[in-house]
Amino acid sequence: MKVSYSSDEERFREEVRKWFEDNTPPDVKDQTLGGSTLEHGLMFKWHKTLYEKGWIVPEFPKELGGAGLSETEQFIFNYEYSNCGAPRLKTKLVSLGMLAPLLLQHGTKEQQDRFIPDMLSGKTIWCQGFSEPNAGSDLASLNMKAVLEGDHFVLNGQKTWTSMADHADWIFLLVRTDSSGKKQEGISFLLADLKTPGITIRPIEALTDHAPFCEVFFDDVRVPKENLVGKMGEGWKLAGALLQHERLNAFPVGELIYAIETVRKKSEKTIYRGKPLIQDPVFRRKLAALEVDCNSLLYTFFRILSQLKVGSAPGPEASFLKVYGSELYRRVMDLNIEALGPYGQSWYNLEEFDNSIHQATMGWINSTSLTIWGGSSEIQRTVIATQVLKLPRK
Amino acid sequence: MKVSYSSDEERFREEVRKWFEDNTPPDVKDQTLGGSTLEHGLMFKWHKTLYEKGWIVPEFPKELGGAGLSETEQFIFNYEYSNCGAPRLKTKLVSLGMLAPLLLQHGTKEQQDRFIPDMLSGKTIWCQGFSEPNAGSDLASLNMKAVLEGDHFVLNGQKTWTSMADHADWIFLLVRTDSSGKKQEGISFLLADLKTPGITIRPIEALTDHAPFCEVFFDDVRVPKENLVGKMGEGWKLAGALLQHERLNAFPVGELIYAIETVRKKSEKTIYRGKPLIQDPVFRRKLAALEVDCNSLLYTFFRILSQLKVGSAPGPEASFLKVYGSELYRRVMDLNIEALGPYGQSWYNLEEFDNSIHQATMGWINSTSLTIWGGSSEIQRTVIATQVLKLPRK
């Protein structure tokens, strides 16, 4: 057993850290906590910078546009990326983070060649069309119809909670191609150009007053049948594989560590009754308790990385990373806003306020939703209970 | 609206306080926290003292052996009783606290005359036979058979978690007299003399190393049919009425206040890093937070008392008193043991230790079970959700 990184890994870490220090634009730095607040022009520019460096999807092999990083290097990379305060890139999250790996495994050669290069360069932005108004936690109940007519599927229905749809070019979809059997079995996986006639996009305003997601309506939308991924009726299985792939990355621990570090630094600078807030015995105790939990989660990632090294992929038990991570992140953001004192009640866009206040209040609001998206805490706990602990389902 | 007691109530409070101060034997005082540790001889003696004072069941009308207290006076009485540190009297808990009110409402004149006087004097000790091995939370599933043969019911089956059965004289029982219809409908309510042939009692040792409850086995036990309370098949309704009556008293808030006061006094005397523990900023903050919760619960009893004054009996919403009270009591006992430092790990019967350590460790163990007995927290939360908030059952 060893706690330290190897000297190669340490060297890589230093290289990444230094590069981000030197190359992250000031207006991209320290934007992590606020969540979805990075302005879109800035995001595309930052995408391009990373693409040119070859780090837009560093976990991919070099021949596919990545940097061929090992699991540990990838972890180090993500950790240091967060550590510079840059927010997750929504321009790559669903495209390179989810769809590309799926296409590489289950897509046709044509699909791979047609779509992946533009994902890398940032030319094509993708969004994900899974949830529907009546299919949230119960995703398999989805209703959106796709009927094959000649060379085209004809789509009718609605998707919702589609992140970035109003800035995206393409969407990948779970659609119902068969309603006769078990509900999981009639689902297929399609790719659609958002410029296709019949698609209407309506942004949904979140509690942050931004619109990070949209409703997408489909009215007799014709999608060429070569845009089917996998076989007809394989959609549920593909979605499962895609989510499987995401498990380890479902919770960005680097952002958590960045957040708790932010709280610590802030409380060193804030004055309370003549002393730094961090010296207030109750505050420092809360901070210490959170740091213990954050460290334990970080060590858990180390432990899972060790398992990955010897080839055991994390199964459903990795669900707990997302449950615990999101709930812990929420507690960190609670303390972050607590550190602000009266300023914690303020909303954004006021010259008087510095960025850290803006990040704290937006970030706090955002943190309340992390336990909802990507499989709510309730769903994940049920997965742990039934799939990991094997408690009876009925 | 008024927060203070009336001058009559204040006078009564002073009288009760003074009487307990003067008349509570030293070996009965400060025994509340440990739970079920009061030795039985002592308990009977204490019962007799209260009986002679006319305070064994002060909420009863004078003609029935009580002191005819109003709801508020009764609250004051219970509060001050706990405040002297005397533990709840198991010799009256189920007899006068539960069965007697039921007999007064639903029993025959003969049953009342035969049983209630001996409950008052402490001559007859009762225990309650509701739970069975396979009917705990799901009480209506009870299996114990009672078949009417001539003038007698013949009982076969088993009860469990029967408090005090090994010191009791009589037991009241829910038994199954009909298995044909809905499971709630075939249940009847019986009284049985524990000396009847065919009854075997086996004490169950609790985590405290005491045996506060027993299993009671019935093998062809013959119970005269005049010992039926109410009509055949009315048992479930009667049990409901009995539990209804108990709702407000289901959680003894006086004991909670006594407990938190104990923690506060202890932390004033304990020295930590050269100062009283209560001056440790983190400890005092925890204490303050608990005191706020304890006070809020106390005020809730005040609020319910006000409602009782104008005649509105607490409905199922009063379930929350027990849920919150027992969970809060557990947190108080956690802090109580925390205050002890290394002594918190010690077990009893050591001369070196004073009573407060004994009470703390026993009481801590006991507190972990309060959320189980008398309707578990889970059951009570379901009651609140479905009966108070009217959430759909199916």
Place this chain on the structure above:
Amino acid sequence: MDFQLSSEHLSLKESVASFVKKDHSFDRLRDLRNDPLGYSKEVWKKMAELGWMGLIYPEEYGGLELDFAFVMVLLEEFGRGLLPEPWISNVLLGGNLVLMGGSESQKHEVLPGVVSGDLMITAAYLENDGRYDINFCATSAEQRGDAYFISGKKIFVLDGLSADRFVVTTRTSESVADKDGITLFMVSPQEEGVELTPLKTMDGRNACILELKDVSAPGSNVIGEVGRGYPLLSEAIDQATAGLCAEMVGGMQASIDLTVAYLSERTQFGKPIGTFQTPQHKAADMFIQKELALSSVYYAIASIDEKTDERALAVSIAKAKCSSAYMEITKAAIQLFGGIGFTNEGDIGFFLKRAKVSEILFGDTNYHLDRYTRLSGY
């Protein structure tokens, strides 16, 4: 001991409830987010016409002279609908300071206007580095001749953007965190040297930063005695805090009602999500928290009404309890609503934001637990 509401209380409750239903809506809240004031002067005027500004003020100034439980009833209903009008800051804070400490001429100058809704008055007492401590006061008032000259900066002045008068804490003696030596001044925003910076709070209301640069104020603008402003301020803030707690309980109740309705109606996996045990038990916890918070509010309100020595303690208990309860309830509500709970299209999110602002207003849980500790003598 009596926590019953009289029929007069209940009749006010009914009037307020029907007013909130008729003259207010969540869509009004949505619109007001883009309004710098965050409330409607028209609605404010209507409230004044109903006599609500003068609820607890003496008849002499146009008030109804009712007991403090009416404040609870009124604010609980405001809280249910999240009515954004600045009742607490005007009636319990600014106007109340004049009522409790002002000279007869000050009272006659100010209170009738508060009662009629024509004069807006709030208090300015928080400063940078003082967090929630109301005794932290670096703003100086220097006497030169007949007048005082005030310099300093106040932050988060509640509803300060529409105020016609500020009651400002200043230091006339002792040092920055002392309770003695604080003097209250009435200052109008038109005075030379007064500068306002508008702020918006998370729940869309207004506040401001108030900067005073050598602002002149005659001695007749002192409220109460020189150097003796702290007890007045403390009393007014306690009353405002108790009022806020009542408002919070109303918000808790509304959050629970909305959540229960949603759980009963939204189906997943073929049945209403309210039939699942985890949502049921969470909803039960929301109910429990609300019940306890409500009791703490009754106690605080009755303590103020009866002017018991324990009223400050009772207020800190209520604020600590309500802050955590409101926060827990609204967080749980968002979680139970899922995605829609996180949008401005649903109503429940407004309660989350109000819960956060309410938690912070007049001191967060830390502040009140700390104050509770000191007041109970350990």
Place this chain on the structure above:
Amino acid sequence: MDFQLSSEHLSLKESVASFVKKDHSFDRLRDLRNDPLGYSKEVWKKMAELGWMGLIYPEEYGGLELDFAFVMVLLEEFGRGLLPEPWISNVLLGGNLVLMGGSESQKHEVLPGVVSGDLMITAAYLENDGRYDINFCATSAEQRGDAYFISGKKIFVLDGLSADRFVVTTRTSESVADKDGITLFMVSPQEEGVELTPLKTMDGRNACILELKDVSAPGSNVIGEVGRGYPLLSEAIDQATAGLCAEMVGGMQASIDLTVAYLSERTQFGKPIGTFQTPQHKAADMFIQKELALSSVYYAIASIDEKTDERALAVSIAKAKCSSAYMEITKAAIQLFGGIGFTNEGDIGFFLKRAKVSEILFGDTNYHLDRYTRLSGY
């Protein structure tokens, strides 16, 4: 970075697991509650024969000289079965202090006996009013001629009732709470002036109060240097604490296994209670807590193994995390078992008691969070 166990580790794990299964049972625990020692000398001897006392000791003294991860593997399995034998106090505390600080002759006197299981040695360092502070030491050692004379009282000496030797902290200079000026002495219970008062812990093990009244000890009984005992003690306690954390994680796993089995088999309302959502989600939380605690233990064990500068910090993180996790898991387990969980007839209650004792042993969560704060420099 590598948190993998080698095949050697896994093979020890298997041996220990089968030993625990064969030579231990919960019924043995039930019997041992009435035994003053709370463990079996016979089982102790068997463990020694398997070489486990010498696991990390040098071959020179009969040990196996293995790395610290073997300690984790061993204690995790002990923790699963709640094996009550005093391995931690003897090997990681008493013997370890001699190993780290003793002279060659002390080592040769003590360590072979520890390895063979024939000599029992523990450490005595807690005092009244010192709570968990290991630097709090009022026990004096006064030099008179060639010998020291020790007077004082130590509380909760772990497994002290069967000890043949105590390593006792004494103050030879500085004042009561200083880290400098603490000297370690080896003292045998047969010395004149030594008095033992037996204690029983909540989980049925033994401890004692050790009173020393002018007990004479030659200078050759000093372990390490005079006045420099604190760093040795601190290191040994850190290792013992890391070991305890491994044991705790084993207990967490066993508690979860027992609970899952019960939930799957016990039926109410016509189906296994494990099908209800609330028990399912509670069980999931138990699992989550255990996973995090386990990671903190890996980190602490590996830090000790690698002797990094952060090992004390890593130990305090692990102890804080394991204490709260073990407590939460066992409390939830009792609740899920219902009545049977609260009896001595079920097995799960033993874990609740062990969790409480483990929480307190070597410093509770407050102590370790406080220590974490100081070690991380704020």
